[in-house]
Amino acid sequence: MSAIDISDVTKRYGTETALDGLSLTVERGEIYGFLGPNGAGKSTTINLLLDFIRPTAGEVRVFDLDAQANALEIRQRTGILPEGVELYERLTGRQHVEFAIESKGADDDPDELIERVGLSPDAAAKKAGGYSKGMAQRLTFATALVGEPDLLILDEPSTGLDPNGARRMREIIREERDRGATVFFSSHVLGQVEAVCDRVGILRDGELIAEDTVEGLRDSMPDQTRLRVTLDRIPDDSDAALAAVEAIDGVSSVTPEGRTLVVACEDRAKTEVLHVVEEYGVTVEDFETDESSLEDLFVAYTAGADGGREVVR
Amino acid sequence: MSTIAVAKKDFRDAVRSRLLIGLTALFALFTVGGAALASWASELFSEGGGDSTVGLILALQTPAGFLVPVIALIVGYGAIAGERESGSLKFLLGLPHRRRDVVLGKVLGRTGVVAVSILIGFAVGLVGLVAFVGEVSPVDYLAFTLVTVGFGFVYVCLGVGISAMTRSTTKAAVGAIGLVVLFWFLWGTITQGLLYALEGEFLPETFPGWYLALNAIPPDAAYGSAIGAVLGESGFTTAGSLESQGLVESVPLVAEPWFGFVILAVWALLPLALGLWRFERADL
Numbered sequence: 001m002s003a004i005d006i007s008d009v010t011k012r013y014g015t016e017t018a019l020d021g022l023s024l025t026v027e028r029g030e031i032y033g034f035l036g037p038n039g040a041g042k043s044t045t046i047n048l049l050l051d052f053i054r055p056t057a058g059e060v061r062v063f064d065l066d067a068q069a070n071a072l073e074i075r076q077r078t079g080i081l082p083e084g085v086e087l088y089e090r091l092t093g094r095q096h097v098e099f100a101i102e103s104k105g106a107d108d109d110p111d112e113l114i115e116r117v118g119l120s121p122d123a124a125a126k127k128a129g130g131y132s133k134g135m136a137q138r139l140t141f142a143t144a145l146v147g148e149p150d151l152l153i154l155d156e157p158s159t160g161l162d163p164n165g166a167r168r169m170r171e172i173i174r175e176e177r178d179r180g181a182t183v184f185f186s187s188h189v190l191g192q193v194e195a196v197c198d199r200v201g202i203l204r205d206g207e208l209i210a211e212d213t214v215e216g217l218r219d220s221m222p223d224q225t226r227l228r229v230t231l232d233r234i235p236d237d238s239d240a241a242l243a244a245v246e247a248i249d250g251v252s253s254v255t256p257e258g259r260t261l262v263v264a265c266e267d268r269a270k271t272e273v274l275h276v277v278e279e280y281g282v283t284v285e286d287f288e289t290d291e292s293s294l295e296d297l298f299v300a301y302t303a304g305a306d307g308g309r310e311v312v313r
Numbered sequence: 314m315s316t317i318a319v320a321k322k323d324f325r326d327a328v329r330s331r332l333l334i335g336l337t338a339l340f341a342l343f344t345v346g347g348a349a350l351a352s353w354a355s356e357l358f359s360e361g362g363g364d365s366t367v368g369l370i371l372a373l374q375t376p377a378g379f380l381v382p383v384i385a386l387i388v389g390y391g392a393i394a395g396e397r398e399s400g401s402l403k404f405l406l407g408l409p410h411r412r413r414d415v416v417l418g419k420v421l422g423r424t425g426v427v428a429v430s431i432l433i434g435f436a437v438g439l440v441g442l443v444a445f446v447g448e449v450s451p452v453d454y455l456a457f458t459l460v461t462v463g464f465g466f467v468y469v470c471l472g473v474g475i476s477a478m479t480r481s482t483t484k485a486a487v488g489a490i491g492l493v494v495l496f497w498f499l500w501g502t503i504t505q506g507l508l509y510a511l512e513g514e515f516l517p518e519t520f521p522g523w524y525l526a527l528n529a530i531p532p533d534a535a536y537g538s539a540i541g542a543v544l545g546e547s548g549f550t551t552a553g554s555l556e557s558q559g560l561v562e563s564v565p566l567v568a569e570p571w572f573g574f575v576i577l578a579v580w581a582l583l584p585l586a587l588g589l590w591r592f593e594r595a596d597l
Contacts, residue, residue, distance in 0.1 A: 013596075050407060053596040072409050080407035086400035090329040091322070096404075099322045103315065103408040140404065 001064055003028045003151050003182035004049065009058030011044055011206075018044040020206040021058070026184055026199075028150075031177050033197030034186040041206040042186040043083050046155050049184075050080060063150065076104060079144035083155035083186075085136050089129030093119060093139045096128060097146070106147035113142040118168050133160030141169065145176070152176055154185035158192045170196045227263040227270055229287045234259060235280040244279070248272050315410045319418025324425045327388060333426060336384045340434035343376030348441025368446040369457055370549075372438045374540060377431065377461050378533060382468045382496075385427045386489040389472020392419040393592065394485040402597060416589050420466075420473050427465040431458070456543040464536040467581045471532070474584025477592040496531040504528055519562050525552040526567035532580040538573025 004026035011019040019041045026032045036042050047053045048060050051071035060067035062074045087096060097110040114124045117138040123131075128139065137160050144152060152173070158166045173183050173196055187193050193200055194214055201211040210217060235241040238256070245261065246254045250269030255262040263273055274284055327333065351368035393416065396402035405415060435458050442449045475488040504527045509515055528534060528551045541549035552568035555561045566572055 047597070050403075052403060052406065072411060075407065076409040078407075080403075082400065082403035082407055084400055085404065087404070088322075088326045088401060090326050095322075095325065099318070100408055102318050103410060143404070143408075 001028060002026060003063060004032075004184060005059075005061040005064070006045070006048070007059050007061075009045075009048065009055045009060060011041075011048065011053065012056045018206055019048075019055075022203075022206065022208055024201060024208055024211070026182060028182050029177065029180055030198040031173060031183040031196055032185070033193035033200040034184060034203065035188070035190065035193055035200055036186075036203035037188055040203040042188075042203055043155055044206075045203070046083070046153055046184075046186060049153060050075065050078075076147075077150045079146065079149035079152045081137075081140050081144045081152075081154040081157050084159075085140040087128035087131065087136055087139065090127055092127055093124040093131070093135075096139055097124075097142050100143035100146040104147040108146050113145055114139075116145065116172065117142045118165060134162060134165055137161055138165060141172070145172070148179065148181070150181055152181055152183045152185070154183065156187055156189075157185055158187065158189055166192065225265065225267055225270070225289045227261075227265060227273060227287060227289050229261045229263065229274065229277060230285045231259050231261070231277065232283045232285050235277075235282045237280060241277065241280040244276050245273055248276060315414040316418045316421065319405070319410055319415055320421035320425070323392075323419055323422030327423055327426045328429060330388075333384070333388060333430060336380070336387065337430040337433050340376060340380045340384065340430060341437035343380060344372055344434050344438025345441040347372035347376050348438055348445045351442065352445030368442050368449065369453055369544075372442050372446075373435060373457055373461070374537075374549075376434070376438075377464070378536065380434075381427070381431060381461060381465045382493065382533070384430050385423075385465050385468030386472045386493065388423045388426050389419075389469045390476050390485040390489040391482050392423055392473045393476040393588075394479050394482045395476070397480045397597060398482055406597070412593050413589055416473065416477050416585070416592060419476075420469055420585065423473065424462075424466045424469045427469055428462045431461050431465055435461070453544055457540065460536070460539050460543055463539070463577060464532070467532050467536075467577050470581040471584045474586075474588035477588030480595070480597075496533055500531050501528075518560070520555055520560055522563060522565040522568075525555070525561065526565045528552070529568040529572070530576060532577060535573040535576035535580065538568070538570045539577060540573075542570035542573060 002025045004024070006022055006024040009019055009022045010017065022041070022045065024045075034042055034045070044053070048055055049062055049067055051067050051074075054068060062070075063077060065074055067074060091099075094110055094114065097113055100106075101108050101110060111121065111124075114121065119135060119138045119142065123135055124139075128136065131139065137157070141154075141157065144154070154173075157169055157173075161169060170192070173185070177183055177198075185193075185197075197214065199211070199213055200217060202209050202217075234256075242254055242256065242261075245251060245263060248265070248269055249272075250266035251263060251273065253264045261277065265273060270289070274287065278284060348368070348371075351371040354368075354371060393402070396405065402415075406412065410418070435454075439449065439454065471492055472485075472489055475492070476482075476485045479485050479488070504524060505515065507527070508517070508520075508524050512521065529538060534551065537549040540546075541553060546553075550568065550570060550573075552561060552564045553570065556564060567576070
């Protein structure tokens with residue numbers, strides 16, 4: 001049985017279409033990364049899961065329950081980190097956690113949760129009005145963990161976190177998955193998703209344009225590589241050289257790093273790149289190709305191919 | 314259960330508001346002023362002793378009649394709209410609470426806040442009354458306090474009800490101010506205008522029943538009626554004071570003092586029902 005089942009959901013605000021026939025399934029026990037640029041419809045999707053908003057058409061089911069009719073039971077079993085967390089200024093951090101525990105009828109120890117997300121006891125005793133973005137994010141994450149939820153819904157969870165905080169969050173996400181929870185998390189920061197997700201869905205303009213494992217997404221674009229070309233020196237007319245390489249069919253981006261050119265391109269363009277570079281009077285000392293990062297995939301999927309790729313499953 | 318959890322949290326949060334502390338202090342100042350006025354009035358009207366009922370009216374009802382609606386609306390208008398605007402409503406509704414739990418919890422929590430404000434104001438007023446007037450009937454005083462808390466509850470319902478209908482605190486504030494303008498200024502003017510239109514004069518020999526009924530409908534008039542009912546005094550309502558001057562043939566049901574409780578209940582439930590209805594269907 002799936003944890004989240006969204007079938008053919010459309011959400012319109014007046015004439016604006018936020019989601020257009022979205023279908024998406026998240027299996028129990030997996031970490032699902034929900035990727036897309038800002039404004040793609042990620043938060044709209046999450047708001048539908050929580051019954052914050054209602055679909056114009058289609059069906060949203062969580063734990064095989066109707067998101068609207070069974071909103072209360074769904075939220076009882078779900079931990080939520082909403083986007084752009086806003087806290088109660090005049091309540092302390094600890095009071096927030098206590099309130100979440102009371103609301104869920106759970107028996108967690110608030111101090112344990114606070115420690116788990118890396119918030120200091122001193123900070124937890126202070127009013128949340130003075131919290132930094134990162135502290136607020138940690139605190140809300142602690143409230144999301146209350147009651148060992150079956151499903152964690154995290155909207156842009158790494159916002160405002162320092163690298164340590166982000167790492168801690170990834171660790172907890174994995175621990176929760178290992179405990180048996182399903183994790184659904186949205187992000188436009190790809191490093192986060194790549195490091196932790198079992199599966200990834202990419203959303204653009206309210207439509208799911210790709211959905212697969214990170215490896216699967218890479219395999220689905222086998223021709224996409226990153227080429228690092230090291231030259232003996234920087235060409236005299238470096239701007240023209242860059243422009244010439246960029247103009248080659250199949251090249252999606254060129255970044256100079258000193259004497260090295262980093263070229264994201266399709267496989268077939270590799271030889272052409274080397275030829276063109278050498279036309280500018282320099283010698284290629286070395287070149288290597290790496291597996292494309294999700295970042296490259298993301299750019300290729302969300303910006304590169306206008307007119308729409310098929311959904312990859 | 315859920316409603317109570319929301320109410321407790323909301324009370325804790327709202328009771329710490331600086332604005333509320335300021336308004337409560339102002340309220341206390343007014344009740345002391347009222348008590349001083351009461352002592353002056355009792356010297357004027359009676360030789361020695363002092364009239365405990367007149368004292369209560371001047372010391373408690375006058376400031377409460379003005380400041381309780383203001384405090385309750387200020388405490389109430391942002392209850393839902395403010396959280397929608399800031400986004401903290403998503404934290405609250407992300408937890409297993411129904412939307413109606415949130416609205417009712419807010420009403421309870423904020424009524425608690427207004428009640429604290431009233432109790433502080435009245436306690437200070439009581440000290441003033443004892444000091445200036447010398448004697449106060451504890452039963453009357455208690456009845457007065459309870460009815461006033463009920464009056465506060467009605468205005469909290471009005472404020473939270475408006476707040477639940479909109480996602481903008483600005484609109485909610487405009488709505489709250491609109492209510493005050495309607496009840497304090499427009500209602501009386503329109504009733505007077507109708508009287509002139511239908512009777513041809515502002516001071517007819519006897520006032521018609523519909524006029525008395527219309528006058529008794531705003532929550533502020535109903536508060537006066539309800540106090541009249543519990544204190545067994547007729548001077549608290551328009552109808553009562555006109556009747557005592559022989560200007561009324563018969564008092565309609567709506568203008569009877571006990572009916573004030575019915576009117577207050579309607580003013581509490583109506584906005585709440587409308588607010589809930591809108592809020593249940595809204596996209597956050």
